[in-house]
Amino acid sequence: MSFFTSKGQALVEYTLLVVFLLVLTSKIIGTFTSFVSDTMGNLGHVLTVHLSSGSCESECFFDGFGNDLN
Numbered sequence: 001m002s003f004f005t006s007k008g009q010a011l012v013e014y015t016l017l018v019v020f021l022l023v024l025t026s027k028i029i030g031t032f033t034s035f036v037s038d039t040m041g042n043l044g045h046v047l048t049v050h051l052s053s054g055s056c057e058s059e060c061f062f063d064g065f066g067n068d069l070n
């Protein structure tokens with residue numbers, strides 16, 4: 001009879017371990033996804049601002065910018 005109880009206990013322990021690992025993995029993936037999304041969004045914003053403002057100190061490739069020094 002003790003064989004069936006230890007077998008049932010092992011099944012419960014493994015099930016709890018798998019559930020714990022799944023929850024932990026999902027939290028880590030969610031945090032990583034949020035971090036990458038925020039970082040790429042900020043990088044995209046910075047690149048857009050710097051590339052579209054036309055700020056150049058010595059030689060501008062385009063003459064249409066308001067801060068063109070040429």
